[in-house]
Amino acid sequence: MEVKTNPIQVADKLFAVIELLAAKGAMGLMDLSSELELNKTTAHRLLNSLAYMGYVFQEPSTHKYRLSFKICGLSNQILNNIDIARVVRPYLRELVNLTGETVHLVQLDGMNAVYIDKIESTNNSIRLVSQLGKQLPLYCSGVGKALLADMPSKKVARIWNDSEIVSLTPHTIVDFSELERELKKVSKNGYAIDDEENEEGIRCVAASLGTKGSESEYAFSLSAPIYRMDDKRMTEIAKHILETKEKIMINIY
Incomplete structure (x- = not known):
C-alpha cells in the first residue's frame, strides 16, 4: 500500500x-526543538506524550531526553517473528x-x-x-x-529515482546506466558483488532467495575484509553462495 501523505500529521x-x-x-529540549524546527511548547508536548507511553524518559541529572529500551523490545519482537530467519539460519551457519x-x-x-540475521565470522581479527x-x-x-x-526494470528505475544516491566510498555506483549493466551481470551469474561500494575495505558476495522470473523479499551475503577477499577467493565464495542458495531453495521453498 502506497500512501502519499500521512493521514495523521x-x-x-x-x-x-x-x-x-x-x-x-x-x-x-531546546536542541531537539531547534533540530526539528518545532517550537518549544510543541516539542515538550511530544516528549511528554512519548514519555507517558514509555518510549522516552528524562535523565534526572542532565534533564535531557533519551529513548527507553521499549523501542528495542519492539524491534526484537519483530525480528523474533520473522520465521525465515530461524529456518534459513542452519544453512547460513554452515556457510560461515x-x-x-x-x-x-x-x-x-x-x-x-x-538486516534480520547475522552470523559472525569465526575469524575474529575484524568484526563488521x-x-x-x-x-x-x-x-x-x-x-x-x-x-x-x-x-522489473521500471521498478528498479523508480527505486533509483526515489533514493538519495550518495557516494559512500570511491567505489559506489552513482550512475544509473552503470547499475543497469551491473544488474544484468547479477541476473546472468546468479549472484551480486559489493566491491567496497558500501564500506571501504569490505567486499561481499550476495544472492537473493527468489526463483527465476519472480521478485524476492530476502537475500543473504558473505562479507570479509578485502585482504581476505581477492578475486580468486571471491570466485570461490560465489560458488559457495550459489550452493547455499540451492540448498535453501530446495529444502525451504
Missing part, C-alpha cells in the same frame, strides 16, 4: 522525535563454518534492505559494524543488487 512529528533521539542520543566469514540475511523494506535492524540502500550493497536484479 502528528504521527510525523512523534516519529521524527523518535528517529532523532535514535540517531543523536540524549538531547535537551565452511568459509570462516560473516554472513548476513536481509529483508526488503521499501527502497532499503534491513553491521547491526540487526539496520537499513542499507539497495543501489550500493550486494544484497541490494541481488534484490534489484529480480525486479
